[in-house]
Amino acid sequence: NLQLLTELDFAMAKGKLSLDMKAAAPALNSEGRIVLHQARHPLIKKEDVVPIDFELGINYHSLVITGPNTGGKTVTLKTCGLLTLMAMAGLHIPARSPSEVAFFDLVLADIGDEQSIEQSLSTFSSHMKEIIAITELAGPGSLVLLDELGAGTDPSEGAALAIAILNFLNQTGAYTVATTHYSELKGYAMNTEGVENASCEFDIESLQPTYKLLIGVPGVSHAFSIAQKLGLSQDIIADARQLISEESARFEQLITAIESSQKEIDDKKSEADKLQRELQEMRRTLEQEKEKIAKEKQELLAGAEAQAAEIVNKTRRQMEEIIESLEEKRAEQRLGHRLESELRGQISEVEKELSAHRHKRSTDQQPGEIEIGERYEAIDLNIEGVAKSLPDAKGQLVLEAGQISFSVAADRLRPVGKKPKAAGRRPRAGQAAGRTAASLTTERKMHATTELMLRGMRADEAIAAIDHFLDDAVLNGISPVRLIHGKGTGVLRQVTQDYLMRDSRVDSFRMGVEGEGGDGVTVAKLKL
Incomplete structure (x- = not known):
């Protein structure tokens, strides 16, 4: 230690x-x-x-x-x-x-x-x-x-x-x-x-x-100069100068001149050094002032950026609140659309089961010879109509129901006079439901179309209409379809295309071209 x-x-x-x-x-x-x-x-x-x-x-x-x-x-x-x-x-x-x-x-x-x-x-x-x-x-x-x-x-x-x-x-x-x-x-x-x-x-x-x-x-x-300054007689100094050699005297004079020049050079060098130091000091002062100004500028910019950031954050919070409110409303709408889609899906399942049941029930039944002008029932469609032609090479014939004519398979027809009936019995609940679902399906098929008019609707009305329209189009195998939203401010077009982008039934969509309605129409291709 x-x-x-x-x-x-x-x-x-x-x-x-x-x-x-x-x-x-x-x-x-x-x-x-x-x-x-x-x-x-x-x-x-x-x-x-x-x-x-x-x-x-x-x-x-x-x-x-x-x-x-x-x-x-x-x-x-x-x-x-x-x-x-x-x-x-x-x-x-x-x-x-x-x-x-x-x-x-x-x-x-x-x-x-x-x-x-x-x-x-x-x-x-x-x-x-x-x-x-x-x-x-x-x-x-x-x-x-x-x-x-x-x-x-x-x-x-x-x-x-x-x-x-x-x-x-x-x-x-x-x-x-x-x-x-x-x-x-x-x-x-x-x-x-x-x-x-x-x-x-x-x-x-x-x-x-x-x-x-x-x-x-x-x-x-400097012996002679010092002696002269101190008061020694000039005669003595002159005599002393004669005693030294001429070469030595010239040498001393040369050295004195060199010394004088060196002193002048040193004085100028000292002055130059002083000026250089002053210049360096001024440069340091300027650098300090520059740094001070730069620092103040940075502080001002930082303050302005902080204020701007606060404004941006406040605006962002307000926008997020608005978006959150809109998302809640949209979620409610989506829930309604989902329930509607589920109901429609259940109806479709019931229709499929009824169709399969009818097919099984009528497998052994033959329509016999088709006669033009007689009434027949299309088993799968649950529609009665008048035969307007005989079956062709593919077994298809034209059946007319009111003002609508459609092609059906001859082996899926049943003469109206031969429809089985249960005497004295009321239809069972399942059969009544089947006829109702089949009637609903037939009605939707008869009213199916390839385009939907959205102009004049609000956003929520347009979304509900699009969802219903796409169901009908998929059920009837219609693709592509046209959604007419008009040009206007572009809000309805944006709502339409946002919905199509998220819908799993849509394969792709595009803006209408010349002859289709241009920017006022969106053409969608569906997954069938």
């Missing part, structure tokens, strides 16, 4: 430090790249520190920083080393994203003056002792930080030794950052592949360093 609490406390401490420094998480790599944007030294107050942009390991492996004293060279060196170690330790770094730090095997540094009277070490000796240890350890995957390389001895020898050390480190593959005052190292950096110049900017007017790092621009000491 103590170990867990320790780890949690350490994690909370790292988070608190990150918040206090306004730090960010850098990207890590193993290729030696260090890219820092607006990096700050973690031990200098945020209000006082000047952020720097630093780069190493992309186009060059070694960086030589030159410039006057108190210009910020050593702070730049320490910022690079500290932020690298912080990232490797899992801490956020005080730099703006996206910054990037490499994970090095070794971070080797010689910073500060380790001179000691007790150990008889001079400034040069103390630096050299550290550099010897560094050269023994440095190699690929190492970051080497050297402050005031070659200082503390004869300038010409110190410069030569510094160049040799930088050459060695560059050949080992180490990543090196070194500060120096030697002009020779400026030329070395300009002419050596993998090595780049850098300088800390200095304001001549105010005689104050700006602490801005300028990569690609070698630094100058």
Whole structure:
């Protein structure tokens, strides 16, 4: 538990430090790249520190920083080393994203003056002792930080030794950052592949360093300018200028011009960055406004849709109530039609039984020789009539009953004079019912027709008429039939066709064609 609490406390401490420094998480790599944007030294107050942009390991492996004293060279060196170690330790770094730090095997540094009277070490000796240890350890995957390389001895020898050390480190593959005052190292950096110049900017007017790092621009000491600003005699300064070589003077002037141009470029870049940030801020504001307007629009649309949905639902409920009421009435009508159909079916069954009974009873009876003008009874139809012709080759003859003539089989006739009678007896109930059913059937057959007039009827009247009409048509074997509903508003036509679609006696139906009544007539084919 103590170990867990320790780890949690350490994690909370790292988070608190990150918040206090306004730090960010850098990207890590193993290729030696260090890219820092607006990096700050973690031990200098945020209000006082000047952020720097630093780069190493992309186009060059070694960086030589030159410039006057108190210009910020050593702070730049320490910022690079500290932020690298912080990232490797899992801490956020005080730099703006996206910054990037490499994970090095070794971070080797010689910073500060380790001179000691007790150990008889001079400034040069103390630096050299550290550099010897560094050269023994440095190699690929190492970051080497050297402050005031070659200082503390004869300038010409110190410069030569510094160049040799930088050459060695560059050949080992180490990543090196070194500060120096030697002009020779400026030329070395300009002419050596993998090595780049850098300088800390200095304001001549105010005689104050700006602490801005300028990569690609070698630094100058500005010794003559500073001395002149401080009031040193012009004669002395003129004499000093004559003592340096013409080439060195031109070199210093060139560097000063480059530094001035770089400063102007940086100012313009800063202004452009500021404008870009303002543009991005405006874009974010516009996007937020756009999202706000879109959200309000969606809310308005959602409200309108909800209101419309409520109206639709209310209307649907009202329609469902109306439909339910209509269905109840229709169900009542269907019940009446069903009862009527059942009754008619029962009558038809009784007729069939009576017909079968008569057929069985008269099987052995023969009509004898048919005589034209004599009266006969059609047994199956229970109709009496006068024979108007003799039987043909198929045994059919014409029987006339009143104004109706019809064809019947001769063997299904019985002379009226030969009809069996039960003397003194009344007909039995079954026989009376049979004669009544037969009479009803005959009457319906005699009045059967191929068309039904529906015009002027109400919907319920039309449905009842259609049902009765279809019964008669099926009973008489009539198909197709015509139902005349007229054109009008189309309501009667719709009622007619809806009923035909549901009726099992109907095989198919269609609208009338030219000559049949057109849209005012529906022609139905029945299942016989």
